[in-house]
Amino acid sequence: MSSTIRSPYLLFLGDAPDQLAAKTADGIAHWRPEGCVGQLRLEGCQADVGLKDLTLEEGMEAGARTLVIGVANRGGRFSQLWLEILGRALEMGYDLAAGLHNRLVDVPVLAELAEKNGRQLWDVRHPTQELEVANGKPRSGKRLLTVGSDCSVGKMYTTLALEHEMHQRDLKADFRATGQTGILITGSGISVDAVVADFISGAVEWLSPDNEPEHWDLIEGQGSLFHASFAGVSMGLLHGAQADALVLCHEPTRKHMRGLPDYPLPDLKVCMDRNLEAARLTNPEARFTGIAVNTAKLPEDEAGAYLERLEDRFGLPAVDPVRHGVGNLVDRLEENF
Amino acid sequence: MSSTIRSPYLLFLGDAPDQLAAKTADGIAHWRPEGCVGQLRLEGCQADVGLKDLTLEEGMEAGARTLVIGVANRGGRFSQLWLEILGRALEMGYDLAAGLHNRLVDVPVLAELAEKNGRQLWDVRHPTQELEVANGKPRSGKRLLTVGSDCSVGKMYTTLALEHEMHQRDLKADFRATGQTGILITGSGISVDAVVADFISGAVEWLSPDNEPEHWDLIEGQGSLFHASFAGVSMGLLHGAQADALVLCHEPTRKHMRGLPDYPLPDLKVCMDRNLEAARLTNPEARFTGIAVNTAKLPEDEAGAYLERLEDRFGLPAVDPVRHGVGNLVDRLEENF
Secondary structure (H helix, E strand, C coil), X not given: CCCCCCCXXXXXXXXXXXCHHHHHHHHHHHHCHHHEEEEEECCCCCCCCCCCECCHHHHHXXXXXXXXXXXXXXXXXXXXXXXXXXXXXXXXXXXXXECCCCCHHHCHHHHHHHHHHCCCEEECCCCCCCCCCCCCCCCCCEEEEEEECCCCCCHHHHHHHHHHHXXXXXXXXXXXXCCHHHHHHHCCCCCHHHCEHHHHHHHHHHHCCCCXXXXXXXXXXXXXXXXXXXXXXHHHHHHHHCCCEEEEEECCCCCCCCCCCCCCCCCHHHHHHHHXXXXXXXXXXXXXXXXXXXXXXXXXXXXXXXXXXXXXXXXXXXXCHHXXXXXHHHHHHHHHC | CCCCCCCCEEEXXXXXXXXXXXXXXXXXXXXXXXXXXXXXXXXXXXXCCCCCEXXXXXXXXXXXXXXXXXXXXHHHCCCHHXXXXXXXXXXXXXXXXXXXXXXXXXXXXXXXXXXXXXXXXXXXXXXXXXXXXXXXXXXXXEEEEEEXXXXXXXXXXXXXXXXXXXXXXXXXXXXXCCCHHHHHHHCCCCCHHHCEHHHHHHHHHHHCCCCCCCCEEEECCCCCCCXXXXXXXXXXXXXHHCCCEEEEEECCCCCCCCXXXXXXXXXXXXXXXXXXXXXXXXXXXXXXXXXXXXXXXXXXXXXXXXXXXXXXXXXXXXXXXXXXXXXXXXXXXXXXX
16 A cells, blocks of 8 residues: 555546635646646536546546545535546546545445455545654654644645745755645645544654754644634644744634634734744744735735735744745745754 | 443453552542442452452342443453453443443454344443534533643542532532543543544533533543643643633642653643633633642642642642542632632
C-alpha cells in the first residue's frame, strides 16, 4: 500500500450543480495543474475547473493513475450513475480518492472491485494511520504554521502560496496538509480534525518529522483557538507543530465566528498573544512572521489601508495572498531565519 | 439498548498481579459501594477491594446485573481463563463492561455470546454515540468543571468528592464522567479523549445538557491546557462545559509534566488565568471557586502550610480532598451561587 496518492489525477466533477460544489477540484486544478491530466464531467455538470474534458479512457491514455472525486455528493449518497463510473475506473486501473464524509471503502461494490483489481481507495477525511501520543521532543528542520482568527479565513491558501513562493526562490519547503482538500492537492497528509482527540498533537508530530536544518515544513492550520466548536483541534495543532514561525490568517469583514452567530471574532492582539503562548510551550523560539488577510470583500483602496494599519500595529508584513502574493511574508521569513 | 450500565455490579479482579492493576475496581468500590454486590477473584489474584468474594452464581443471586472488568488485562490480551469466565457470565445473564484499550466487541466469542443471549457489551473507552459539533448555545442549569495543572492530579477524585458532599447537603448534583473509570463508577458518560477531534466540545455539550436552574453538573476534567500531548482535549472540554465554576486540581511535588521529562509545570496563576479565559469564551460568568491539592507526598504540617499559602495568594479555599474533604469548596460554591 502506497503512502501517497498516485498522480497524475483525472478530476471527477460528476453532475456538480454549480461551481461551488466542485471547490475541491478547483483547489487541485489551481495548485497542482501539472498533476492533473483533465476533468471528467457528466451531463448537466455546471462546474468547470478549466482543464481538458476527458473520458476515463482518454484520461488513462494521458497517464492518469487516480480518479479524484473533486465534488460533493448530493445528500451524502452515491448515485447509481456515479457508482457505474467509479466501478469502471477501478476496472480500468485507476485508484480512487475522495474527501467525502461517507467512505468509498464502505460501498461494497467499490470495495470489492478495488480488491479484485488490486486498486487503492483513498478516503482522505478518515485517517487510518497508527498514531502515537505526542512526545513533545524537539525536532530538526524548521516549521511554519498558519493560525486563524476564525475557521475558513484562508489558512490552506496561504500555506500553499508560501510553498509556491519558496519553491520559486529555491528554498526547501513542503506543504503539510491537515485537511481533506489539502491532502488531495498534495497527495498525502492527515485530517487532524478527524483523528481521535488524544492524538491531535501526535498526528502533527507524525506529519512533520525531523528534517534537514534548512528545510521548512509549512503546516496547514485548522480552526481557531477562539472557535467554540473546534479550538481543541487548533490547540493540539499548535503544540504538535513546534512551529518556528506563525502566520496569522484573517478575514476582516466577518461579523461573527463561522457557524456561531452569537460569538464575535477575537481581538487580533489577544488572538496572536494566545497562539504565540501556546506555540511556545513546545518551541520557546516561536514568533509571528506575518499576517495574511482575505480582503476579497473590500475595495482595493480600503484593503490597502487595512493592511497598512495592521503592519503599523504589529510591525509585521501584512498581505492579501490572492491580491498581492506572499512575497513579503517570505522576505520576512528569510530575514528572520 | 440501554444508555446506562445496569447495576449492581460484580467486580471482576481476575488474576491481578498487584493492587494497582485493579485500580479501576478500587475506584468503583470506593465511590459506589452500594452499587457493588461483591468481587470475583481468580487464583493468585493479589488485589482486594474489600468487598465480599463471590462466584458468578453467588453474584447473580445477590442481584448483580453487570460483570465489570475492574482490572487491566496483561499485555492487552484476553487469556483463555478470562474468556471462559466472561463467556459463562454472558450465558448466565450478566452484561459485561470494561474500560480496556482492546474492545470486548472485537472478541468474536464474546460478541457471539452477547448476541445469542441478548446481553450488552460496554466498551466505555470507545464512544459509540452519534455526536454533533458544539453549537456553543447557553444551557440552563449550573456546571462545574475541574481543570488541572497536569494530568493525573486528582480531577476525577475531586469531582466525585464534590458530588458526594453536595448530596450530603441535599443539593442537586450529578457527576458527569469523561474517562473510562468515571464512566464505570457512574454507569454513564463519554470518554472525551477518545472522540473524533472535531467533536470534543460537542461531546461535552451532549454530556451536560440543559437542566433545572438549581442543578449542578459536575464535569470531570481531563489533561491540562499546559500538557503538550493532550491540551486539545482540555481546551475542547473547557469550551463545551460552559462552566459557571472551575476548580483547579494540582499536585505540588511533581517535577515535570506527566510523561514529559523536559516540560515543567505551569505557574499556577498563569494556568488559572488561561483556563478562566478559555472558559469565559462560552460562559462569560465563569470563575474559580476553589483549589484541590493532592498533598499525599507532603507531611501534614507542610501540606497545611502549602494550602494556606495558596488560599492567601488566590483568595480561594484550598483543600486536599482526601485529607480534609471538600466541604470548604462546597461552602464557597453555595456562597457564590
